[in-house]
Amino acid sequence: ITASIVVVVGSISYIGLIVPNVVAMFKGDKIRGALVDTALFGALFVLVCDMIGRVVIFPYELPIELIVGILGSLIFIGLLFYRLKNGRKAVRLGKNPGTSCCSPLPDLKGGEVS
Numbered sequence: 012i013t014a015s016i017v018v019v020v021g022s023i024s025y026i027g028l029i030v031p032n033v034v035a036m037f038k039g040d041k042i043r044g045a046l047v048d049t050a051l052f053g054a055l056f057v058l059v060c061d062m063i064g065r066v067v068i069f070p071y072e073l074p075i076e077l078i079v080g081i082l083g084s085l086i087f088i089g090l091l092f093y094r095l096k097n098g099r100k101a102v103r104l105g106k107n108p109g110t111s112c113c114s115p116l117p118d119l120k121g122g123e124v125s
Contacts, residue, residue, distance in 0.1 A: 021076050025083025026053055032090055036102045056082075 030053040031045075038045040057075070060082060064073040 021074065023057065023076055023079050025079055025087065026057065029083050029086050029090070030056060033086070036090075036093075039101060 031049050034045050034049045060078040061075050064078040
């Protein structure tokens, strides 16, 4: 099935490089917790690139490899610059950066539970 899809669609570059690294920046490096998110974000990334390829010059379609290559290279350069500036720090979303999925939970008695 995979071979027939590659023959019809072509090789889509940057998916295996960009998607797991972006998900790992937000979710952490635990594979078990990030596997479903990686699959969903990969599918969403390909869907968005396909929609862009269909809308840019409307009556015609641009190949998905072209759109994924352009967006993938821009995201990859952004990832490189982010990692050079911040190291392996994960991106934390929300108002309070101290509370996340990886931070220790506060104990009701005033200590921390690891």
